[in-house]
Amino acid sequence: MRSDPADFALIAPGTLPAVVSLLADEPGQWLPIAGGTDVMVQYAAGKLPARKLVSIWNLSELQGIEISPDEIRIGAGCTYTELREHKLIAEEFPLLVSAARWTGGIANQNRGTLGGNIVNASPAADSLPALLAYEAELILVSVRGERRVPYLDFHTGYKKMQLAPDELIRWICIRRGFSEYLQCARKVGARDAQAIAKVCVAALGRLRGGVIEDVRIALGSVAPVPLRLTELEEMVKGKSIEPELVDLARKTTAAAIQPIDDIRSTARYRSAVTGNLVAEFLEQLRGSEKTA
């Protein structure tokens, strides 16, 4: 049943210090809400456990994209639209732009935020495989100060993450330097807009001297958390991409994922398609080395 707004509190303290002290004073009591594209859906369905919400929408400390020579820092409050429209992100981090383009439709992209996508922690989220592939780091903030955590370790289980009840994500940091990488993103879904992925993949890699020098493959919708195929990556590094290797990669992928049957797809389909997407990426990588 629909929620009754009279049962809910929502306040907008307006500054980051005010929000984090509220979170610290009553840990676990206040649910931060940014663009509401996930929270309001739960609310509409009467399934929002929280009764007290604190708005972090438009909080200036969570806005903006900062660029330094080594890394970019994306404010957790950046919307998908802001990501899509940022020139440097489009040039250097196309996996993120593809993911932003596939998330919801324009209205949801205008409101949904990257930080929100991370803490909503859906294993099917479009942008999370991209962050895994880029080995992003998160800067978390609380009254205790800031700490920087690798995104690779952030999700510890289905909807579980390394975020204390008094913390917010402030920045998503990504090291630069992928200009020589082949970067590929694919979403398999009923359609790009609105539909949630059956399987999505974000991958990047670089060949040198005909062998794989570096490779990172990340998947969505095939495990309780967004997944990096680290075992496969280690296995193929230093090798040239021959048909046997591609076959082996397919098998290793199937063993690494834990797809399920659900409303959108079946475990069997997801397993087959994921293997195909990994194989397709490796085939593309094979032909990607630029001759000097």
Next chain:
Amino acid sequence: MNNTSENLGKCELALTVNGKPETVRVYPMERLLDVLRHELGLTGTKEGCGEGECGSCSVLMNGKLVNSCLVPALQAAGTNLMTIEGIARGPQLSALQTAFLECGGAQCGICTPGMILASCQLLDKKPKPTWDDIREALSGNLCRCTGYMQIFDAVMAAAQRSPE
């Protein structure tokens, strides 16, 4: 629920709707959609799915397309909103409205206000859109009648007719 009592209750909200300053007294978690329809009587904004999937309740908030069913009222405080009621200039329909009429872009009409506002944002950003731009701009707005082609035609016609 007792511990939230100090924060419960209605709040006063000032916002600009279709160029007109408005003040309403609402619960902060009331959906902007309900504020528009019930408090301000602007029933042109439609509720479809109520969960951000269909785009029927689309309005422009500070010029940006949003699903008003997913905006808590408090977050609309101080914003400038445009609903379908604000698109025409008095009796003079906008180019988009005229094109929707001429191309048969509206049938049952439930998706139409959202389609027109989504098209407004598109033409605002890209006055001369491609067919793909139009399809993408309207990809979050579902229509169960037209099959979309007449809608896309209407947006293209409006774009071609506009002076710039």
